[in-house]
Amino acid sequence: MMDEVFGVFPTPVLRAAGALEGELVQGLLRHFAGLADSPNAASGALSHTRLLRPADSPLLGQVAARITPRIVDIGALMFGQRLGWSIKEMWVNLMDGGGHQAMHQHANSFVSGVVYLTPLEPAARTVFHKPVGGTEFVFRNEHAEVAPTPFNADRWISPSTAPGDLLLFPSYLLHSVPPNPGGRRITLSFNAIPGGLDAWGYAVRFGA
Ligand SMILES: [Fe+2]
Structure with a gap:
């Protein structure tokens, strides 16, 4: 009998290659790339648009229509039920080039995601991190002879992406983008909430 190892309590990250078709990606770039004029607090080479809603533009409505069924899919893994979901921002x-995104997570949201609108350098892929910090003393085994495993790794680099590809993840998951060695990297990010959650009658409703 083969020994078995169980990866208990895993975290879902959903990748949908080609979630947005090329025409929609080009439309988003034409309409929104020029509106990203709010500077990022941590990186001078990073800027953002204001927060938008799907109803703000037919293009964003099309994005929501392509992505929301996938949010229902990852939500079913996280909450065990195909709930009604909406993208709220x-x-x-x-x-x-030279910009980066500091490690962060998304508050007041349950599923977050990113759609890649331009090609990007492999070094500037989105990186996900295990929770950091804590108030206990820490023992580690980290040196040149240590091999990474799914159990000792403290970060996971997402697979290479093409324009139109989508990544979905639980909003509590820490993530960052290392310094971008390439050209202009443009992405669309969003947050989504379910209509509500119910713990044996102790229920809560969410609204954008
Ligand atoms: Fe983010």
Whole structure:
């Protein structure tokens, strides 16, 4: 009998290659790349649009129509039920060469995601992190002879992406973008909430 190892309590990250077709990606770039004029607090080579809603533009409505069924899919893994979901805010990120995105997570949201609108350098892929910090003393085994495993790794680099590809993840998951060695990297990010959750009658409703 083969020994078995169980990866208990895993975290879902959903990748949908080609979630947005090329025409829609080009339309988003034409309409929104020029509106990313709010500077990022941590990186001078990163800027964002204001927060947008699907109803603000037919293009954003099309994005929501393509993405929402996938949010229902990852939500079913997270909450065990195909709930009704809505995207409550979306924004476009414009990162020039040398820009980076500091490690962060998305508050007041349950599922977050990113759609890649331009090609990007492998070094500027989105990186996900295990929770950091805590108040306990820490023992580690980290040196040149240590091999990464799914159990000792503290970060996960997302797969290479093409324009139109989508990544969805639980909003609590920490993520960052390392310094971008390439050209302009443009993405569309968003947050989504379910209509409500119910713990044996202790229920809560959410609204944007
Ligand atoms: Fe983010």
